[in-house]
Amino acid sequence: MNAMQEKLFLELRQTKKEIESSLNKQQKQTWLTSILKAELVDINAAIQKFEEGKFGQCEISGEFIPEDLLKMIPTMRSIKDTEDLENYYKKPLSTAFL
Template identity: 45%
Template sequence: MEAFEQKLYLELRKSRTELMMQLSNSKGSPLVKPLIEEELRDINSAIEKLENGTFGRCEISGELLPHELLQMVPTLKTVEDCGKLEHYLCKPLF
């Protein structure tokens, strides 16, 4: 793993731990629980991709995803997701 991926891997693992703690909190909102579970699935998927060397590739086409977007949203899965995200950015990335 390169330095960026190593740092990201550690941050994702920390986020996973924090989300798991929130889920185990019996006082947590039942309305928020499904959102936390979905984020946890996305984080676990990104961690798995980092571990097996497929991080940063579109799950459909295999194309490389923009590094700049992965730095902001490491749980991106497809080129289509990138297009949706770019729609909400105020400044162009490239």
């Protein structure tokens, strides 16, 4: 595990604790509950990938996802997810890392 991956791993573990704490404190389901639960599923999947030595690999093709994208979204699962980012990011991704 390189330094960038180690930092992401620690951030994911901390975020997991924070989300779990928030979910445990909630007395009733809100619109935020489903979002937090979905994020927790993604975080757990990313942590499992770290533990299996597969973090950063596309779940579809096995190719490595660019580190710059993983720094922004460490829970990214596939290269296809980068295509979905185009819908939300206003600038072309090719200019995001200049």
